[in-house]
Amino acid sequence: MTPKQKDVYVVIDEWWKRFGFGPSIDDIMYMTGDRGRGNVHRVIKILCDTGICKRTKGRARSVRPSYLRVRDID
Numbered sequence: 001m002t003p004k005q006k007d008v009y010v011v012i013d014e015w016w017k018r019f020g021f022g023p024s025i026d027d028i029m030y031m032t033g034d035r036g037r038g039n040v041h042r043v044i045k046i047l048c049d050t051g052i053c054k055r056t057k058g059r060a061r062s063v064r065p066s067y068l069r070v071r072d073i074d
Contacts, residue, residue, distance in 0.1 A: 001052070007032045008043045009052060013065050022061040 001009070011031045015023040023031070028040045044063055047053040056062040 004032075005043055005047060005052075008040065009047060009065070012044075012047075012053060012063055016064055016068055022055075022063045024061055 008028055011023060011028050015021075015027065025037050025040050025044075028044075029035070029037065032040070034040055044053065044055070048055055048063070051066055053063055054066050055064070
């Protein structure tokens with residue numbers, strides 16, 4: 001895992017622990033200091049493709065750590 005991927009994962013994990021739902025791309029941008037939505041989206045896609053995170057297509061704020069089980073997200 002690259003340092004950027006780790007930063008994004010930590011934001012996602014802490015956001016779920018604190019609020020109970022996933023962060024938006026803008027929230028992740030703000031927390032990591034990144035300046036582009038595309039960069040954050042690319043990192044989220046890589047985390048989901050490797051199985052570190054999960055998300056539901058078509059749902060906003062659905063990205064979550066893979067260890068977390070959420071009912072009725074689909």
